Amino acid sequence: MDLYQEEILEHYHNPQNSGRLNNPTHERCANNPTCGDKICTTIVVENNIIKDIKFEGEGCAISQASTSMVTDEIKGKSVEEVLQISRDDIIELLGIEIGIGRIKCALLGIETIQKALEFGKIKE
Amino acid sequence: MNIAKIKQDYDIFVRDDTLVYLDSCATSLTPRPVVAKILEYYNSYNANVARGAYRNSTKATREYELSRKSVANFIYADSSDEIVFTSGTTASLNTIAYGLLNSIKKTHNIVTTAMEHHANFVPWQQLSIKTGAEFRVAPIEKDGTINIDKLLGNIDENTKILALTFVSNVLGTINPIAEIIQKVRKKNPNTLVIIDAAQAVSHLLVDVQKLDCDYLAFSMHKLFGPTGVGILYGKKEKLELLEPLFTGGEMIEEVTDTCTTFREVPQKLEAGTPNIAGVTASREAIDYINSFLFREIRMHEKELMQYCIDSFQKEFGNALKIYGPKDINKRSGAISFTFKNHHPHDIATILDDKMNIAIRAGQHCAMPLHTDVLGVNATARVSFSVYNEKKDIDKLIEGLKEVEKILL
Numbered sequence: 001m002d003l004y005q006e007e008i009l010e011h012y013h014n015p016q017n018s019g020r021l022n023n024p025t026h027e028r029c030a031n032n033p034t035c036g037d038k039i040c041t042t043i044v045v046e047n048n049i050i051k052d053i054k055f056e057g058e059g060c061a062i063s064q065a066s067t068s069m070v071t072d073e074i075k076g077k078s079v080e081e082v083l084q085i086s087r088d089d090i091i092e093l094l095g096i097e098i099g100i101g102r103i104k105c106a107l108l109g110i111e112t113i114q115k116a117l118e119f120g121k122i123k124e
Numbered sequence: 125m126n127i128a129k130i131k132q133d134y135d136i137f138v139r140d141d142t143l144v145y146l147d148s149c150a151t152s153l154t155p156r157p158v159v160a161k162i163l164e165y166y167n168s169y170n171a172n173v174a175r176g177a178y179r180n181s182t183k184a185t186r187e188y189e190l191s192r193k194s195v196a197n198f199i200y201a202d203s204s205d206e207i208v209f210t211s212g213t214t215a216s217l218n219t220i221a222y223g224l225l226n227s228i229k230k231t232h233n234i235v236t237t238a239m240e241h242h243a244n245f246v247p248w249q250q251l252s253i254k255t256g257a258e259f260r261v262a263p264i265e266k267d268g269t270i271n272i273d274k275l276l277g278n279i280d281e282n283t284k285i286l287a288l289t290f291v292s293n294v295l296g297t298i299n300p301i302a303e304i305i306q307k308v309r310k311k312n313p314n315t316l317v318i319i320d321a322a323q324a325v326s327h328l329l330v331d332v333q334k335l336d337c338d339y340l341a342f343s344m345h346k347l348f349g350p351t352g353v354g355i356l357y358g359k360k361e362k363l364e365l366l367e368p369l370f371t372g373g374e375m376i377e378e379v380t381d382t383c384t385t386f387r388e389v390p391q392k393l394e395a396g397t398p399n400i401a402g403v404t405a406s407r408e409a410i411d412y413i414n415s416f417l418f419r420e421i422r423m424h425e426k427e428l429m430q431y432c433i434d435s436f437q438k439e440f441g442n443a444l445k446i447y448g449p450k451d452i453n454k455r456s457g458a459i460s461f462t463f464k465n466h467h468p469h470d471i472a473t474i475l476d477d478k479m480n481i482a483i484r485a486g487q488h489c490a491m492p493l494h495t496d497v498l499g500v501n502a503t504a505r506v507s508f509s510v511y512n513e514k515k516d517i518d519k520l521i522e523g524l525k526e527v528e529k530i531l532l
Contacts, residue, residue, distance in 0.1 A: 004530050
């Protein structure tokens with residue numbers, strides 16, 4: 001199946017939740033050293049629920065679209081739910097078959113978000 | 125060169141004649157005689173080398189050593205004893221770096237350039253961290269060439285090592301190695317000069333005696349040979365300087381409970397059972413490249429580079445940016461580029477999906493070059509070999525138009 005489906009390209013050209021939150025409770029940046037893609041995310045967690053999330057970064061269509069879709073998906077979910085999102089969940093969300101050469105691109109967003117929630121708590 | 129005929133040497137093209145392979149800098153395709161030679165070893169004289177007292181082992185050892193001779197002749201080494209078989213360029217360079225560990229003092233310095241592949245950068249950086257020696261990275265010019273004066277400015281009486289690439293795997297720049305070595309020798313005759321020839325050997329005639337380098341490393345898989353075979357050349361007395369990175373079987377003379385005497389070089393640096401099939405087939409690979417003249421390989425690749433650069437310019441103008449020297453006389457078979465703001469990984473995936481074109485995308489194992497010098501996160505790279513033709517570039521252009529259509 002074609003990697004560059006309409007929905008993916010739509011998210012790539014018009015990413016959801018792009019930018020930086022003013023008062024995040026969690027933040028984290030991560031990069032993919034093989035291609036130089038970079039994503040920074042800021043998150044507001046309230047009562048263990050993802051209240052708001054934004055991301056900024058540069059990278060390929062797959063990494064940007066995947067991150068855009070994930071940020072939409074996780075709003076309102078609990079921290080534990082987000083930490084349990086797996087590689088297969090992301091592939092399902094993207095709705096494309098993705099080869100071993102590009103899977104890292106698809107996972108960069110969720111990995112960054114999970115790291116932010118686990119290790120990126122901002123001290124008051 | 126008759127490309128249609130050359131392509132018949134490769135089963136991969138016989139199976140799939142739509143394949144456009146533009147990633148020979150990563151690994152070259154493997155012609156049939158080389159594959160056949162690998163099978164011949166396993167099917168006809170499968171035995172370990174340098175130990176068995178039976179005919180198959182004698183035959184395997186003979187084939188293995190014939191390859192050593194063939195490699196020595198190929199790079200004009202003084203004798204076969206100056207050729208060590210390793211697993212690849214990375215292993216060759218690390219064998220030198222670790223082999224010199226106890227020869228480097230805190231007061232020394234190690235010089236390399238911003239143009240290097242990680243394989244010729246990280247081992248020296250790590251060696252300097254381990255020894256306390258200063259690590260100096262000579263800058264390169266905006267056009268992707270080395271400024272010899274600036275490089276020499278880094279060489280002083282304490283420079284123990286200069287590690288330099290012959291041809292850049294990203295920019296394609298051909299460095300004037302012979303001239304550089306001559307000037308370095310004048311400034312400090314004790315500097316050990318190490319040349320990474322991985323990208324040079326399939327494009328240019330490499331003559332180690334003319335170059336006067338102390339060590340030189342390359343991989344057979346970029347030279348139509350099998351993966352898993354690397355060459356470490358060293359002047360005999362310079363190979364003897366190296367302490368073995370690995371110790372064990374096949375490299376010893378006598379072992380007691382308390383001490384071991386090693387064999388002479390090159391065996392001293394070849395511990396364990398080597399890649400016998402791969403080394404044996406390497407001779408076929410050298411015979412294969414020797415069936416061409418380097419002058420015609422070079423002419424062919426210059427023609428393709430010029431055609432590619434002209435086609436890029438004509439079709440995409442400033443939307444496509446080429447990195448590295450503009451003068452194709454200073455450039456070997458690689459062209460790295462960025463195309464509008466499309467990410468190189470997207471370009472590579474779409475070219476593969478839509479057109480069956482294989483190119484490289486990313487930082488090509490040269491992170492300092494990308495981030496510090498080129499100022500981009502990643503580039504796309506096409507590279508050429510004897511089986512490429514202008515038609516491949518026409519398809520590439522068509523593919524890039526497809527990329528534009530999809531990514532807008």
